[in-house]
Amino acid sequence: MKKSLVLAILVFSTVIAQDKRDWPRVMVVLDEKIDMQSVDARLVATKIEEVLLEKGFRLVDKDQFANVTARDIALAESNPARAKEIGLRYGAEWLIIGKSEATFDAEKEFYGVKNYEYAGKGSAKVIITDTGEMIAVSSMSGKKSASGRSSAANLCMQLLGENLAKDLYVKARVRLKEEASGPRIIQIALLGIDDKLIARYEQDLPKKSPIINNLKLRYFEKDGAVYEASVNGTMDDLRAELLNRDDLVVVGFTGSRLDLSTKENAEKARGISAASSSLDITQFGVENIFPSQVNYYAYNPLASIEIENTSKSEIRNVKVSIFIPGYMALPSEQIVQSVVPGSKQTFKLAATLDAKQLYELSANATAQAKVELSYTFNNQPQTRSLVKPVTLYSRNTISWRRGESVGAFVTDTDESVVQFARYVVGSIGNDEKLKSKLPRNVVNAIAIWDGIRAYGINYVSDPWKTAENDVLDLISYPRETLASKAGDCDDSSVLIASCLENIGIRTKFIATSDHIFIMFDTDVRPKNGYMISVNSKDYVVDENTVWMPLETTMINQPFVKAWMTGASEYYKNTEGGGKVELIDTRKAKAAFPPANLSLSTKTVSPPPGERIAQLAAQDLVDYEYAQSQMLSSSAENLASSNPAERNKAGVIQAKAGSYDVAIQALNPLNTPGSMNNLANIYLLKNDLATAQEYYQKSMQADSSDGGVYLNFGLARYLAGSTDDAVESFQVAISRFDSREEAFDILGLERVTEALGVRAAEQSERKVAKSDIFELLSRTLQSVPERGKSTAQASRVREKYKNEQNRFVFGGRRGADPTQIAGVKEFLYWKE
Numbered sequence: 001m002k003k004s005l006v007l008a009i010l011v012f013s014t015v016i017a018q019d020k021r022d023w024p025r026v027m028v029v030l031d032e033k034i035d036m037q038s039v040d041a042r043l044v045a046t047k048i049e050e051v052l053l054e055k056g057f058r059l060v061d062k063d064q065f066a067n068v069t070a071r072d073i074a075l076a077e078s079n080p081a082r083a084k085e086i087g088l089r090y091g092a093e094w095l096i097i098g099k100s101e102a103t104f105d106a107e108k109e110f111y112g113v114k115n116y117e118y119a120g121k122g123s124a125k126v127i128i129t130d131t132g133e134m135i136a137v138s139s140m141s142g143k144k145s146a147s148g149r150s151s152a153a154n155l156c157m158q159l160l161g162e163n164l165a166k167d168l169y170v171k172a173r174v175r176l177k178e179e180a181s182g183p184r185i186i187q188i189a190l191l192g193i194d195d196k197l198i199a200r201y202e203q204d205l206p207k208k209s210p211i212i213n214n215l216k217l218r219y220f221e222k223d224g225a226v227y228e229a230s231v232n233g234t235m236d237d238l239r240a241e242l243l244n245r246d247d248l249v250v251v252g253f254t255g256s257r258l259d260l261s262t263k264e265n266a267e268k269a270r271g272i273s274a275a276s277s278s279l280d281i282t283q284f285g286v287e288n289i290f291p292s293q294v295n296y297y298a299y300n301p302l303a304s305i306e307i308e309n310t311s312k313s314e315i316r317n318v319k320v321s322i323f324i325p326g327y328m329a330l331p332s333e334q335i336v337q338s339v340v341p342g343s344k345q346t347f348k349l350a351a352t353l354d355a356k357q358l359y360e361l362s363a364n365a366t367a368q369a370k371v372e373l374s375y376t377f378n379n380q381p382q383t384r385s386l387v388k389p390v391t392l393y394s395r396n397t398i399s400w401r402r403g404e405s406v407g408a409f410v411t412d413t414d415e416s417v418v419q420f421a422r423y424v425v426g427s428i429g430n431d432e433k434l435k436s437k438l439p440r441n442v443v444n445a446i447a448i449w450d451g452i453r454a455y456g457i458n459y460v461s462d463p464w465k466t467a468e469n470d471v472l473d474l475i476s477y478p479r480e481t482l483a484s485k486a487g488d489c490d491d492s493s494v495l496i497a498s499c500l501e502n503i504g505i506r507t508k509f510i511a512t513s514d515h516i517f518i519m520f521d522t523d524v525r526p527k528n529g530y531m532i533s534v535n536s537k538d539y540v541v542d543e544n545t546v547w548m549p550l551e552t553t554m555i556n557q558p559f560v561k562a563w564m565t566g567a568s569e570y571y572k573n574t575e576g577g578g579k580v581e582l583i584d585t586r587k588a589k590a591a592f593p594p595a596n597l598s599l600s601t602k603t604v605s606p607p608p609g610e611r612i613a614q615l616a617a618q619d620l621v622d623y624e625y626a627q628s629q630m631l632s633s634s635a636e637n638l639a640s641s642n643p644a645e646r647n648k649a650g651v652i653q654a655k656a657g658s659y660d661v662a663i664q665a666l667n668p669l670n671t672p673g674s675m676n677n678l679a680n681i682y683l684l685k686n687d688l689a690t691a692q693e694y695y696q697k698s699m700q701a702d703s704s705d706g707g708v709y710l711n712f713g714l715a716r717y718l719a720g721s722t723d724d725a726v727e728s729f730q731v732a733i734s735r736f737d738s739r740e741e742a743f744d745i746l747g748l749e750r751v752t753e754a755l756g757v758r759a760a761e762q763s764e765r766k767v768a769k770s771d772i773f774e775l776l777s778r779t780l781q782s783v784p785e786r787g788k789s790t791a792q793a794s795r796v797r798e799k800y801k802n803e804q805n806r807f808v809f810g811g812r813r814g815a816d817p818t819q820i821a822g823v824k825e826f827l828y829w830k831e
Contacts, residue, residue, distance in 0.1 A: 024128075025093045026092055026172075027086070027092030027096065027129075028045065029086065029096070029097045029098075030045050030048075030099060030100060031099040031100075032044050032099070032157065033099070033101040033102075034103075034118075035102070035153070036101075041154070043154055043157035044100045044157050044158070044160055045161065046158075046161065047157075047158045047161025047165065048162075048164060048165040050165075051161075051162060051165035051166060051169065086129075094126055094129065094135075095127045095129050096124055096125070096126050096127075097124065097125060097127065098124030098125060098164070099122065099123065100120065100123075100161070100164075101120065101121060102119070102120035102156040102157050102160070103118065103119060103120075104116065104117075104118055105117045105118055105119040108145065115145045115146065115147055115152075116145060116148065116152045117143055117144070117145040117152060118144055118155075119141070119142075119143045119156070120142055120143070120144075120159065120160045121139070121140070121141040121160070122140050122141075122161075122164055123137070123138065123139040124137075126168060128256055132310070135172070135175050136171035137171075138167040138168050138171065140163040140164050142159045142160060143156065144156040144159055183213055183230040183231055184231055184233075185228050185230060185231070186231045186238060186256055186257065186258060187226055187227065187228060187229070187256060187258070188215070188227045188228075188229045188257075188260060189224055189225070189257065189258070189259045189260065190261065191251060191259055191260070191261045191268075191269035192224070192262070192268040192269030193261060193269075195368055195370065195387040197262070198225045199368060199387060202217065202227070208245075209242065210232075211232050211233050212229050212231055212238075213229075213230035213231070214229070214230050215227040215228070216228045217284065217388070225387075235256065238258060242260065247262060248261070249261060249262070249263055251266055251270050252270070278309065278310055278311035278377050278382075279309055279310070279311075279315050279339070279377065279382070280308050281305060281306070281307055281371070281373060281384070282306045282308045282344065283304065283305065283306035283346075284304075284305050284306075284371055284386050285305075286302060286303040286322070286369045287301075287302050288390060288392070288393065289302070289324075289327075289391070289393065290393050290405065291358035291359055291361055291392070291393065291394070292395065292397075292398065292409060292475075292592070292594075292595070293405055294355045295355075295592070295593040295595055296405070296591065296592045296593070297352075297353055298350055298351070298352050298353075299350055300350055301349060301350060302322070302332075302349060302350060302351040303322045303347075303348075303349045303369065303371065304346065304349075305320050305347045306344055306345070306346045306347075307320070307344065307347070308343070308344045308345075309339045309344075309345075311377070312342075313378070314338050314339070314340055315338065315375050315376070315377050316337065316338045316375065316377075317335070317337070317374075317376045318337075318339050318345065318375040319333055319335045319374045319375070320335075320371065320372070320373050321333035321334075321349075321371070321372050322349045322370070322371050324368070324370070325368065326354075326357065326367060327353055327357050327358060327392065328351060328352065328353055328354060329352070329354060332350055332352060333349070334347045339375075355595050358392065358395065359595070360395075361392055361393070361394050361395050362394055362395065364391060364392065364393050364397070365391075365392045366389055366392065367389070368389060368390070369387070369388050369390045370385055370386070371385060371386045371387075371388075372384075373386075393472070394474070396474045396475055396477070397472055397474060398490075399471060399472055400471040400472075400473060400511070403509075403511050403581055403583050404592060405588070405591075405592045406494065406516075406588055407585060407587075407590075407591060407592040407593075409478075410497050410501060410585055410588070410589055410594060411479070411498055411594045412497075412498045412501035412502040414478060414498070414594075416478065416604055417478050417479070417482075417499060417502055418502055419606075420455075420482060420499065420606055421448060421451075421498075421499040422503070424447055424499070424606065425444055425447050425448070425503055427447075427451070427609030427612050428447045428609070428612060428613045437531075437657075438531070438623070439522050439532075441505050441520065441521065441523045442532065443620075444503055445500060445505060445520050445548070445559075446559050446616050446620065446623075447612065448499045448503070449496070449550070449555075449562070450615035450616045450619060451606070451612050452492075452495065452555055453555060453556055453615055454607035454608075454611045454612050455482070455485070455606065455607045456485055456556070456607075457485055457486065457487060457495070457555050458487075458556075459488065459492070459553055459556070460486045460487060460488055461488045473490060475490045475494055476491045476494075478494060478495045479604075482604045488553070489516050489517060492552040492555045493509060493516055493517055496518060496550065496552055497509070497518050497585050501586075505520050506520065506585070506586065507519070507521070507585045508520075508542070508583060508584050508585060509582070509583040509588075510549060510569075510570060510580060510581075511581040511582075511583060512569075512578060512580055513579045515569075517549065517550060517551050517552045517569065518549070518550055518552060518566075519540055519542075519547040519549040519550065520548055520550070521545055521546075521547055522546045522547065524545065524546040525544065525546070525825070526541045526544060526545070526546060528546075528825045529546050530652070530655035531655075531825070532546050532548060533627060534627060534631055534652050534655065539567065542582065544744070548563055548566075549563065549566030549569070550563055550566045551566040551569060558615075558618070558619055559619040560622045560623050631653065631658070638650065638653070638661065638665040646666075646669060647665075647669060647673060647677065648831050649665060650662045650665035650674070651677055651829050651831050654681050654684070654829075659684065659685055663681055666678050672708075672830070673830030675694045675697045675701065676694070676695065676708050676711065676830045677830055678694045679691045679693075679694030679695040679698060679708075680711060682694060683711070683715055683718070683820070684820060684824060684827075686820055688715055688718055688719050691715050692712065692715050692716075695708060695712040705735065705830075706732040706742060707732065707830070708732075708828070709728050709731045710729065711827055711828050712728050713725040713727075713728030714823050714826055714827065716728055718819055718820070718823060
């Protein structure tokens with residue numbers, strides 16, 4: 001069979017609105033083969049022509065495509081730019097390109113007559129030549145037989161042509177119907193103008209031209225940017241509207257693309273061709289920039305770019321970079337070795353921004369973020385770029401959509417904060433009036449609160465704003481708040497958190513739907529919450545420790561009032577179904593590290609130490625008075641006939657230090673729990689003999705309660721018998737399913753941590769604690785299994801009975817009072 005290339009070029013129009021003048025001109029190029037050999041008969045092309053002519057389409061003279069080669073077809077199938085070039089050469093707006101082939105399949109005999117069967121397959125796609133967009137694909141196969149091989153091959157190819165033509169016609173018609181019934185996509189190219197002007201027109205065109213619904217940037221290359229526009233109308237409608245503008249001129253157009261430029265750059269634009277590429281930037285997003293998050297952007301994505309390889313070849317050495325002039329010294333970039341055909345690749349780009357430039361922004365600004373894409377295709381280097389405007393907010397702006405970013409404002413190591421916080425705590429350090437039974441963290445928090453209160457911060461609110469789906473707010477840095485002596489809830493929260501963190505007290509922000517305040521870690525275990533308040537709704541239990549909320553808008557009010565208001569606000573939201581987000585300050589700072597500030601603010605002069613001490617002393621008096629009032633309200637249950645209520649009331653009184661009142665309430669109960677609680681009271685009264693007798697009674701009544709063995713071990717430790725204490729601790733822990741459960745219930749969950757931290761404390765009050773932690777460490781070295789600890793428990797009780805007389809008459813009856821104070825927080829109460 002003679003080898004040749006048969007090509008058909010076809011121009012047709014698809015009926016949408018009964019006006020054939022609106023039909024796009026389409027060019028169809030097919031490579032046809034029979035038995036692997038190119039043929040000169042236009043079998044498939046001719047059949048497609050017949051079908052389309054029957055539908056009413058116009059055809060281009062076949063002689064016009066004689067010079068199109070098989071190589072042209074192969075390149076156009078894999079490269080939209082090449083397909084566009086072929087289509088535009090012949091004035092086509094659509095290009096249908098493909099191939100078909102028939103091969104001998106079988107020889108069969110029917111009634112003594114030989115028949116030859118051919119199997120064929122073919123494929124074709126419809127491409128918009130202006131954009132390179134593929135809008136329809138068809139693949140067909142079939143078989144035909146005849147008494148002659150040539151006849152069978154011809155029939156097979158004609159069948160392919162008929163089926164491909166019908167399928168492509170239906171799919172193309174659907175596409176045009178969609179365009180006619182709603183917005184259509186038209187490409188708008190802005191040519192010959194610079195980045196800033198392009199960015200302006202990107203915002204301006206949809207606003208001033210109602211026919212344009214929106215613009216989507218496809219790519220930016222050299223002096224041209226190409227957009228996909230969703231348009232309510234035809235190309236003629238769009239041209240007519242844009243021709244009315246004084247600032248733009250049309251420098252070229254086709255059925256689906258409009259080239260625009262300014263009057264000053266029109267001549268330059270006519271020489272520019274913003275061509276399609278084999279590697280498209282399909283998505284480009286860049287975050288608006290918050291200067292406070294400058295350290296976050298260095299390690300987390302600022303921009304996201306998605307690219308797609310639309311060719312049929314591998315694209316190598318792909319590099320994507322982002323650069324913001326004026327705010328970056330060097331571009332940030334990522335490189336991949338290759339992108340395979342038909343695949344997408346997403347780049348997440350971090351950015352090293354110029355902190356000094358960002359922190360000079362006292363108001364919002366706009367910059368141009370430029371993404372550049374470079375790669376190698378067909379051994380040729382290629383580049384293209386996109387430019388997108390990005391908002392740079394003022395240095396004090398935060399988005400509560402990302403609440404953890406508040407950590408960037410907590411500058412606890414800033415010189416202004418360090419000097420203020422250390423001065424405040426130091427000013428009350430040796431004041432006798434401030435020696436309190438409260439935990440150290442609480443006393444120091446009161447000092448910080450009253451230091452700021454004495455300094456004088458005026459509450460000034462600023463409303464939250466919404467912009468581009470961000471809930472925006474302004475936060476002053478602590479040094480700014482100290483300098484201005486004014487701020488709202490977030491300013492005062494950040495200032496107090498910074499001061500507390502500086503002196504080693506953990507803080508968390510409590511964020512509701514429209515407000516923010518803080519809570520701080522008292523370093524008290526939940527079982528000892530009574531050390532903070534007899535009312536559990538006055539504090540928050542989080543991470544197995546007790547936290548005190550503070551309403552920071554009340555910074556000029558007494559500590560107790562701010563505390564009670566903060567606790568009420570917290571539980572009102574959590575129990576009422578409101579939104580509450582706890583933001584751990586230290587985790588927030590790790591995610592959003594504060595930058596080194598270079599802000600110039602006036603020097604802060606701290607308030608007189610005497611005034612701070614005076615306010616703190618009054619707050620401690622108010623604190624104790626508030627607790628006594630709550631204690632009085634619980635006293636009505638001391639004589640209750642309900643054992644549980646009476647026991648609970650007695651424990652509350654005991655924890656508050658009213659030991660004799662508690663003893664009077666608990667004595668008549670005679671339950672294992674009440675006897676344990678009585679033993680605790682006698683231990684705190686430093687009557688170790690009576691305490692151990694009651695522990696013995698409680699263990700005898702209920703030997704399964706590990707908490708009583710813990711208490712008994714503490715008593716033996718205070719009595720001077722560390723070996724007995726260890727043995728009792730072992731029984732206590734063995735009474736639970738696991739060590740973790742024992743630590744949780746007994747309040748010992750941080751033993752391991754404390755052994756490394758608290759043992760080094762030198763305070764007289766803490767001496768007993770470090771000793772106890774060492775004993776607990778010995779305890780953990782040999783804890784009997786739960787089912788095998790009964791004998792040891794019995795031995796603990798009997799051993800004490802045998803030594804009781806020696807202890808009472810020859811041993812130490814009482815303990816050092818400082819040791820009693822240290823042991824208090826370890827006691828297990830049965831409520």
